[in-house]
Amino acid sequence: MANLRKTVCALAASALVLSACGGPAGGTDDKRPVVLTTFTVLADIASNVAGDKLRVESITKPGAEIHGYEPTPDDIKKAAKADLILDNGLNLEAWFARFVKESDAPHKVVSEGVQPIAIGEDAYQGKPNPHAWMSPKNVGIYVDNMVKAFSELSSGDAAVFKANGDAYKAKLQGVQDEMTNALSALPKNERALVTCEGAFSYLARDTGLTERYIWAVNAEQQATPQQITRAIGFVKENKVPAVFCESTVSDAPMRQVVSATGAAFGGVLFVDSLSGPEGPVPTYLDLIRHDSKTIVAALTGAKP
CATH class of the missing domain: 3.40.50.1980 (Nitrogenase molybdenum iron protein domain)
Incomplete structure (x- = not known):
């Protein structure tokens, strides 16, 4: 059973979908600082920036709806043992403020610096649209915020985080160009x-x-x-x-x-x-x- 669990975790890591596989609440020999993200998209982006220097996990699993998510007791345990928590902000994670009260870990809002687009109608009119990551340009800002937060968490690896971030932003630009050309x-x-x-x-x-x-x-x-x-x-x-x-x-x-x-x-x-x-x-x-x-x-x- 232990071997199976290690295999599943290795596969998840290789795919950069680092969810709750052997989370910090459970025993592990992995001594890297733990970065806990609110959902899988952030976990994948963060994994590209962190490389092998940090252990990145997602609170929610693939396929989960993030807006009305209800944290579980296991989620609270993970937060209590995390070294850094990343959230999207822009009112996406309505549950997040209550969640982080249970953790002493610092947290970073990765959308900081994004120019928000206001929702134009319904009950949310005037509030920022939270889905800023649907723009690769905005994700470049997410990456810069992650590089800064990770460098503060593990200062000896700052150069690695910067290099990883620059390489990932080049990939983001490539995807942005592909998308713009196709839709134009x-x-x-x-x-x-x-x-x-x-x-x-x-x-x-x-x-x-x-x-x-x-x-x-x-x-x-x-x-x-x-x-x-x-x-x-x-x-x-x-x-x-x-x-x-x-x-x-x-x-x-x-x-x-x-x-x-x-x-x-x-x-x-x-x-x-x-x-x-x-x-x-x-x-x-x-x-x-x-x-x-x-x-x-x-x-x-x-x-x-």
Whole structure:
């Protein structure tokens, strides 16, 4: 059983999806400082910056919904033993303030310095859209914040963190260029991105897409008849060829839009969580590439 557990942890590490596999609450011979992130996307980005100098873990597991997450007793134990906690901020982790009260570990808001886009409607109107990581440009800011926090945590490895961060930002720029070039080829009438949650404001800004959604932010109560009717009206008026939904929520409301408009269901997009190592988006860079290709293929009618 012990060998199996080590194997599973090694596979998770190799895929950079470092979740609660042998967490700090349990016994381990790994003496590296522990960096605990709130969700898998942050864990993957942090792992690229940390390299092998820090042990990076995620509170939530692949596929989990982050907005309304309820921390478990094991999560509290992990936080108590962490050396640094990273959160996204921008009101994403509504549960986080209560969570960190149980830990003496310092914490860093990795979105610090990002220019937020305000949510334009519903109960969250005027508040910052929390999904800043959907812009690779913004993730470059996340990386700089991580480099600084990691260097304070382990000053002897500061040069390694800086080099890792620079190398990862070069990869981010490559993905940004791929995404922008692919989406810029869309005709004007196809440059509309209709999704379940309003999680793509930053991606839409970077790529010149018009964003529409059924609800602004994932919550316990979502997809009211009025919201669905509004989405149907937009799709019909603009002859939007395809619509999408995110992996962590039910696509049933968007299927109603499909039925009422004749638009195609373009596919599942990933935002709040990575997949497992064998899934389609085991890393953040895979997530952005997957979403970009899915959007372009569906809006143009091409095969993915």
